[in-house]
Amino acid sequence: MPPAPSTPASQIAHRHGESTIVGVLLCNLGTPDAPTAPAVRRYLAEFLSDARVVEIPRVAWLPLLYGVILPLRSSKSAAKYATIWTPEGSPLKVWTERQAKRLQGWLGEQGHRVAVEYAMRYGSPSIPAQLAALRARGATRILVLPAYPQYSGTTTASVIDAVSGWTARERNVPELRFVNRYHDDRGYVGALAARIERHWREHGRPGHLVMSFHGVPERTLQLGDPYHCECRKTGRLLAEWLNLADGEWTLSFQSRFGRAKWLEPSTEATLHKLAGQRLERVDVVCPGFTSDCLETLEEIAQEGRAAFLAAGGKDFHYIPCLNDEPEWIAALGGIALRHLAGWDTQSVPDPKALAASRERALALGAPA
Numbered sequence: 001m002p003p004a005p006s007t008p009a010s011q012i013a014h015r016h017g018e019s020t021i022v023g024v025l026l027c028n029l030g031t032p033d034a035p036t037a038p039a040v041r042r043y044l045a046e047f048l049s050d051a052r053v054v055e056i057p058r059v060a061w062l063p064l065l066y067g068v069i070l071p072l073r074s075s076k077s078a079a080k081y082a083t084i085w086t087p088e089g090s091p092l093k094v095w096t097e098r099q100a101k102r103l104q105g106w107l108g109e110q111g112h113r114v115a116v117e118y119a120m121r122y123g124s125p126s127i128p129a130q131l132a133a134l135r136a137r138g139a140t141r142i143l144v145l146p147a148y149p150q151y152s153g154t155t156t157a158s159v160i161d162a163v164s165g166w167t168a169r170e171r172n173v174p175e176l177r178f179v180n181r182y183h184d185d186r187g188y189v190g191a192l193a194a195r196i197e198r199h200w201r202e203h204g205r206p207g208h209l210v211m212s213f214h215g216v217p218e219r220t221l222q223l224g225d226p227y228h229c230e231c232r233k234t235g236r237l238l239a240e241w242l243n244l245a246d247g248e249w250t251l252s253f254q255s256r257f258g259r260a261k262w263l264e265p266s267t268e269a270t271l272h273k274l275a276g277q278r279l280e281r282v283d284v285v286c287p288g289f290t291s292d293c294l295e296t297l298e299e300i301a302q303e304g305r306a307a308f309l310a311a312g313g314k315d316f317h318y319i320p321c322l323n324d325e326p327e328w329i330a331a332l333g334g335i336a337l338r339h340l341a342g343w344d345t346q347s348v349p350d351p352k353a354l355a356a357s358r359e360r361a362l363a364l365g366a367p368a
């Protein structure tokens with residue numbers, strides 16, 4: 001909070017010397033406030049007018065967005081959201097909020113004094129609002145932790161843009177660090193493997209595992225976006241961890257949008273192909289999504305299942321996302337701590353340790 005203009009200078013100086021804290025901002029994509037056409041329209045308008053997401057010149061794209069896409073898609077999408085909505089709200093928001101709370105708890109248990117908040121790139125609570133909230137809690141150093149394990153210009157870089165937009169308007173900018181990726185983090189891949197193995201202990205192993213990642217236009221790969229390579233690496237590491245042979249798993253890309261060519265193979269085509277192979281069962285996991293959301297619960301668990309069964313597939317299991325699994329919270333904590341290295345996050349010092357260090361200092365002749 002900036003001091004009120006009338007605050008005496010002596011008090012301002014005092015406030016600037018107040019104790020500080022390290023903040024962590026867990027940033028996810030965002031989701032509508034309600035499963036209704038107007039709320040979905042507001043959300044999609046903000047999301048799809050981000051030039052990081054749709055890389056088409058604004059003069060060509062905005063008339064198409066406002067004239068065709070929003071009028072057609074908002075109510076169709078709202079009907080899909082209605083099928084996954086929970087009493088507490090949109091699953092993406094519910095899980096992200098829970099992850100932030102659990103991460104705060106985990107870091108506290110490890111003896112770290114850190115303020116954790118969550119934010120949404122589109123919709124609420126916004127990144128600027130939550131950076132301001134961390135500031136209000138006394139954070140002078142902030143780690144920005146996107147909920148995306150694989151870096152993409154369409155997602156991770158857009159979070160960085162939003163943070164930069166906020167700092168451009170601030171006078172006393174906190175120290176900032178960004179986590180750009182953790183696609184090959186042992187904690188993350190291990191938490192995914194634990195999630196899948198638990199499913200297999202309860203239900204047996206499937207004939208085939210599909211790892212479905214959110215797609216992006218193929219052009220982004222040609223332009224140097226590392227997303228495709230990072231998805232492939234996550235897939236390979238996960239398959240190794242699960243001891244899957246080459247023919248036992250497929251990596252695919254879902255959520256195609258628009259007419260351009262997107263990364264392949266598509267999840268839809270992959271499920272269609274597998275349905276024809278007389279396998280006992282196919283499981284689908286979505287490793288790029290750390291929280292269940294519309295893309296996993298509706299597109300995969302509902303639409304994907306229906307398409308697979310309609311094409312002659314026998315049995316389909318959707319394996320839920322990491323959500324608030326304890327292994328995942330510990331992995332997130334490990335990722336945060338590695339990026340916080342050198343920033344003092346220790347809890348209020350133990351009075352005994354303080355007294356002992358004062359004794360040592362006095363013995364060395366330091367002033368009391």
Ligand SMILES: C=CC1=C(C)c2cc3[nH]c(cc4nc(cc5[nH]c(cc1n2)c(C)c5CCC(=O)O)C(CCC(=O)O)=C4C)c(C)c3C=C
Nearest residue numbers: 029030031032053077092152154155214216257293294295
């Ligand atoms: C228009 C192009 C899109 C790109 C590029 C894109 C990349 C991308 N998205 C995610 C994660 C999520 N996307 C979600 C929903 C969603 N995505 C797009 C479009 C693009 N995404 C749309 C239009 C929508 C909205 C839903 C719809 O109308 O179909 C979600 C779920 C949000 C929720 O509320 O549950 C997530 C999560 C990633 C990781 C990514 C690039 C790597």
Ligand SMILES: [Fe+2]
Nearest residue numbers: 029214255295
């Ligand atoms: Fe998306």
Ligand SMILES: [Fe+2]
Nearest residue numbers: 255294295299
């Ligand atoms: Fe989708």
